[in-house]
Amino acid sequence: MLLSFHIENFKSILNVTIPLTYAEKKAPNGYKQMDLYPFIEENDYRTVPILAFYGANASGKSNIVKAFSVFTHIVRTKYYPSDFTPNKLHSNNSPIIFKLNFLKSGNEYSYTLKIDDKEIIYEQLNQGKICIFSIENRKIQFNNLATDAYSFEKLASIFSVECLDLEKQFRTPFLRVVGSNYAGLNSFITEAYIFIVRNIEVYGLNKFPFAFGIEKLAETNDDVSLQNAFNEVVTILRKLDIDITRMELKRNEINNNQKINFRNNHEYVRNPKSKTLTEVEINSYHKDIYGNEVQFDFNEESTGTQRVACLLGIILSVLQRGNILIIDELGNSLHPYLFAEIVRLFKDRRYNKNNSQLIFTTHNTDIMDEDMMRVSELGIVKKTLKKGTEFKRISDFEGVRNVTSFRKQYLEGNFSGIPYPYI
Numbered sequence: 001m002l003l004s005f006h007i008e009n010f011k012s013i014l015n016v017t018i019p020l021t022y023a024e025k026k027a028p029n030g031y032k033q034m035d036l037y038p039f040i041e042e043n044d045y046r047t048v049p050i051l052a053f054y055g056a057n058a059s060g061k062s063n064i065v066k067a068f069s070v071f072t073h074i075v076r077t078k079y080y081p082s083d084f085t086p087n088k089l090h091s092n093n094s095p096i097i098f099k100l101n102f103l104k105s106g107n108e109y110s111y112t113l114k115i116d117d118k119e120i121i122y123e124q125l126n127q128g129k130i131c132i133f134s135i136e137n138r139k140i141q142f143n144n145l146a147t148d149a150y151s152f153e154k155l156a157s158i159f160s161v162e163c164l165d166l167e168k169q170f171r172t173p174f175l176r177v178v179g180s181n182y183a184g185l186n187s188f189i190t191e192a193y194i195f196i197v198r199n200i201e202v203y204g205l206n207k208f209p210f211a212f213g214i215e216k217l218a219e220t221n222d223d224v225s226l227q228n229a230f231n232e233v234v235t236i237l238r239k240l241d242i243d244i245t246r247m248e249l250k251r252n253e254i255n256n257n258q259k260i261n262f263r264n265n266h267e268y269v270r271n272p273k274s275k276t277l278t279e280v281e282i283n284s285y286h287k288d289i290y291g292n293e294v295q296f297d298f299n300e301e302s303t304g305t306q307r308v309a310c311l312l313g314i315i316l317s318v319l320q321r322g323n324i325l326i327i328d329e330l331g332n333s334l335h336p337y338l339f340a341e342i343v344r345l346f347k348d349r350r351y352n353k354n355n356s357q358l359i360f361t362t363h364n365t366d367i368m369d370e371d372m373m374r375v376s377e378l379g380i381v382k383k384t385l386k387k388g389t390e391f392k393r394i395s396d397f398e399g400v401r402n403v404t405s406f407r408k409q410y411l412e413g414n415f416s417g418i419p420y421p422y423i
Contacts, residue, residue: 001042001103001355002200002324007067008097009086012060014388020357022046023376023395036347036372040355043106048376049346053361054410055381056419060389061361062204064381065328069202071098074113076197078172084117087388095121104195111175111192119169127188135159135174150185158182201318203327210298210306211267211280213313214249217320226251233312240338242305243286245293250281307333308342315345322354328361336366347372368407375400380410380417
């Protein structure tokens with residue numbers, strides 16, 4: 001469960017905190033029987049299942065998604081100097097700072113990274129009020145981590161050998177080194193590492209091959225699992241009132257010695273382990289005016305239909321695993337009604353059984369009028385030269401209640417975050 005994400009000096013962002021806590025003073029009456037979650041809860045924490053970012057073009061909405069992407073990529077792999085993209089309009093030589101607060105298995109964590117143009121200059125993991133480890137300018141604090149088996153000296157050696165590169169720059173996070181290579185050393189580090197690398201999924205480009213979503217949902221690459229995942233996506237797709245009678249999936253494994261005749265209407269997926277290529281053919285079927293079934297290549301379907309189908313595999317996978325999905329321009333090419341149903345999956349008790357969360361940017365204001373959106377779930381992004389990108393949720397504005405017409409007030413400029421074009 002994601003609680004908040006803090007960002008400093010990244011692109012257009014100078015100092016922004018993205019909270020996902022439930023901001024209303026009390027729970028709605030009978031909330032446990034409501035079909036749509038007003039919030040999700042674990043222990044004493046209540047967070048929103050969805051958070052939508054609205055704002056004018058160039059306000060910094062996408063930069064928030066990019067900040068999530070850079071942060072998780074550093075933890076998954078390592079820090080590269082190209083990751084250092086500070087605010088160019090405020091050249092104060094400040095580091096970029098990321099701080100993630102989250103809940104995993106009942107434990108509250110806070111993980112901070114600071115980077116300059118060369119390396120990681122600060123890294124710290126807290127579990128509750130306890131500092132598990134802290135590294136600042138390579139000065140290390142392992143007081144709550146050292147054991148007889150892993151003394152301070154041994155931990156310091158692990159840091160020097162595995163966190164520093166050949167140029168002696170601190171570029172591989174200690175969290176990653178311990179979480180991936182020494183999983184038994186400390187359960188808190190392992191749990192925090194797994195949450196960041198496995199439970200947070202960031203997509204800066206809302207465009208996926210259909211096969212990618214199917215494989216995410218299937219988890220394994222065997223034919224039965226893939227077919228079951230495909231069937232699950234098609235079942236939801238047809239419920240969205242899309243005029244497809246049925247669909248079929250065909251896969252052909254191509255070995256390294258086989259000549260490949262690439263076809264434009266097929267997808268090709270490479271297995272990184274076996275280095276084989278899989279040719280994927282997806283067909284959809286419609287009925288003609290006489291009631292006869294007619295086959296189409298899936299890429300002949302509308303852009304919107306393809307976009308929904310490709311998204312569904314990702315979304316159902318996230319809901320199944322209880323993950324956090326962060327995605328830019330979620331509503332691209334989608335009819336407002338389809339867009340609303342996609343978002344609704346994260347609010348619906350029937351589908352979101354594992355406390356999944358959805359964070360997305362959009363310009364589609366129709367969803368603001370949907371009865372499922374609440375004041376804690378709508379965020380407004382704006383940018384000024386002095387303060388850079390700023391973020392406020394509608395719950396931060398005085399006098400706004402859930403019965404308010406959010407869309408009307410937003411378009412009238414009451415929440416700011418809209419352009420004032422003049423040609």
